[in-house]
Amino acid sequence: MADSVIRFLLVDDVRENMVALEALLRRDGLEVHMAHSAAEALEMMLLTDYQLAFVDVQMPEINGYELAELMRGAERTRDIPIIFVTAENASEARRFRGYEAGGVDYIFKPIDPVILTSKAEVFYSLARQAKTLERQRDELRSIARDRDLAIASLHAHANNSPLALVVCDADLVVRHWYDSAARLFGVSEAAALGRPLGATGAFDEATLEMLAGWTAASDDLARHTAHMKSSGPQGEIYCDIFGSVLVDPALGRPSLTLQILDVTERHRAEEVRSLLVGELNHRIKNTLANVQAIMRQTLRSSVDLKEFNRKFSGRLHALARAHSILSDVTWSSASLDQLIDDQIAAGTLNAENLDRLGPPVSLSPENTLRLALVLHELGTNAAKYGALSVPGGRVEISWKPEAADLVLTWREYGGPPVTPPERQGFGSTLIATGVGDSRATVDWRSEGAIWRIRIDHGFDLQPGAVQSAPAEVQAEPTPGEPLSGCRILVVEDEPLVAMDIRSSLEDAGARVVREARTVTDALAAVAQGDFDLALLDANLMGEPVDRVAAALRDRARPFCFVSGYGRAHLPADFPEVPMLIKPVNPDDIITVVRSLAGRGTA
CATH class of the missing domain: 3.30.450.20 (PAS domain)
Incomplete structure (x- = not known):
């Protein structure tokens, strides 16, 4: 920023002359400095900017004219205006000498105050204007610099x-x-x-x-x-x-x-979302249609409601477990080994009585659901009528590629003598329709039935088997003491599911003392504490149940998770807590409740 102070320099070897000049020049906004010799003046001008110099002509060693010539020879002092002060006569020769040395005017002694102040005022005004212009120049430079920085910043942001x-x-x-x-x-x-x-x-x-x-x-x-x-x-x-x-x-x-x-990614995501919504609607409707068909056909082939409930629940749970397997792999493909392991975990098959042989195979979602039902029916029939109905019986499941197909063979041996059934029920029909577009064939040998199921599409041979974790509690109920007097808290946000659970528990002699549908209600019920154990839904109206589970553990109340999610979606701090997967088989509910109440084993 330009210096706003205006300074005049007085150069004279007689101090009294400079004091008199300073008194005449004194005014606001003006600094008057004094130098007693030309050498001192040159030194001061190298350190300070002056807008006018009054230089005495007659000085020892270096006179005023010589000082002016020295000033004009230096870059820093070249532009300082010089007014000579002299007592000599104003001859033309002296005037020419002064102007030639670089002076702009003369003041003659004795000094006329009016002339001095008038001449000084001219240079003071010029200096003030120069200072104003310098200040405006600096301000404009600052504005231009800020503008350039702002434009550069905007360009940088625009580029980035x-x-x-x-x-x-x-x-x-x-x-x-x-x-x-x-x-x-x-x-x-x-x-x-x-x-x-x-x-x-x-x-x-x-x-x-x-x-x-x-x-x-x-x-x-x-x-x-x-x-x-x-x-x-x-x-x-x-x-x-x-x-x-x-x-x-x-x-x-x-x-x-x-x-x-x-927005390419967003556009593609919207397309995928639209496809997924359509696919989800399609799968839900197909699933509901399958459930409806299973229900109707099971009802037609059942002699009473108890048999219907047992068969329908088993088939429904087989379908639900297949859905869980597919959900874990985001509905891409599931391995045949996973389906067999799931039947073992569900209790339909016994690993000790089972032999299996075949390369790793992945199945399409459609074939996974279909084959899960087929394996369930085969296992159920074998446990009721075939090889698995006696202690020494065994089942062999083998599969191998034949031409472009995959052929799965179910062979039973070591069981009671086999005779062809007099009539074909829904389960046998379900097996016989096979997987995909092909049908299954059966050989009713006396030593055991042999089913051959040909899969003509929707499978892929894999380099390595994918083993599934055993399913959660899914077992046939074991005999136990009645649940009479057992008080149970049911935490479930779906009223129909809660009603079904209540009915199953009350049929077994238990008493549902309280139902809760939200986390807040559940915490209040736990605080009340008038129950022996709890069945806890893993998600209540979109809210996780970690706090409810923690409150149950703090009160030492045993509980079981009931959820449509897998174990990975449950509260992480409770890996030891048993879990029932929706839709829940009533027998499984009773089995788990007996275990939690210490009245039986699950």
């Missing part, structure tokens, strides 16, 4: 922005093409600047016509949004366009600024 920025004139000629646009479209600034927007290849004709319409409207501060498809370095991209139209007040012509956001 996730939105591609493009500026065009009214004719859609590119005036600014930032790095952000170059990254998005793969077109360099040099290739786009000064060219029509259409020449960049980033905008199709429909989009260009739309943008031309924006600028043609010529509404100042107009804002527009649109969607377009374009191409970039990685291929096809989808973009949201945000346009701003400004009219130049001087030229009256509009300019268009475009901010373009790459």
Whole structure:
């Protein structure tokens, strides 16, 4: 910033002369400095800026003219105005000598105060104006520097922005093409600047016509949004366009600024979401149709409600467990080994009485669901009528590729003598329809039935087997003491499920003392404490139940999770707590409750 102080320098070897001059020059805003010799004056002028110097002509060693010549020879002092002060006669020769040395005027002794102050005022005013101009210059420089920094910052942000920025004139000629646009479209600034927007290849004709319409409207501060498809370095991209139209007040012509956001990932996600929603609706309807078919066919082949309940629950749970397996692999594919392990975990098959042989195979979701039901029916029939109905019986499950098909063989031996059934029930029909478009065949040998199931599509041989973790508690109920007097808290947000659980418990002699449907209600019920054990849904109206589980543990109340989720979605701090998977078999509920109450084993 320019120094605002104005300084005059008095150079004279007689101090009294300088004191008299200083008294005449004194005013606000002016500093008057004194030098007693030319050497001292030169030293002071090297350190301080002066706007005027009064120099006495007659000084020892270096006179005033010589001092002026020295001042004009130095860069720092060259432009300081000099007024000579002298008592000599004002001859033309002396005047010429002074002007030649660089002086601008003379003051003659004795000094006339009016002349002195008038001359000083001229230089004071000039110096004040120069100071003002210097200050204004510095202010303008500061403003220009701030402006340049702001513009540079805006350009840097525009170049680094996730939105591609493009500026065009009214004719859609590119005036600014930032790095952000170059990254998005793969077109360099040099290739786009000064060219029509259409020449960049980033905008199709429909989009260009739309943008031309924006600028043609010529509404100042107009804002527009649109969607377009374009191409970039990685291929096809989808973009949201945000346009701003400004009219130049001087030229009256509009300019268009475009901010373009790459929404390709969002667009693809929306497409996937739409497909998933459609697929989910399809699967739900198919599942409901399958459940309805299983229910109706089971009802037709059952002699009473008890038999219907047992068969229907078993088939429904086989279907539900297959859904859980597919959910764990995001409905991509499941291994045949997983299905067999699931039947073992469910108690339908016994690992000690089972032999299996075959390469690792993955199955499509459709084949997984179908084969889960088939294996359930085969296992159930073997346990009721076939090889697994006696202690020494065994089952062999083998599979191998034949041509383009996969053939699965179920062989029973060591059981009671086999005779073909007089009539074919729903279970046998379900097995016989096979998997996919092919049908299963059966050989009713006296030593044991042999089923051959041919799978003609929806499978893939894998390099390594995928073993599933055993399913949660799914077992036939074991005899135990009645649950009479056992008080139970049911925490479940689905009223129909809660009602079904209550009915199953009350049929076994237990008493449901309280039901809770929210986390708040459950915590209040736990605090009340008037129960022996609890059945806890793993999610209550979208809220996790970690606090409820912790409260039950703090009160030393045994409990079991009841959930449609897998173990991975349960509260992590309770791995030892048993779990029932929805839909829940009533027999499994009773088995687990007996175990928790210490009245039997699960």
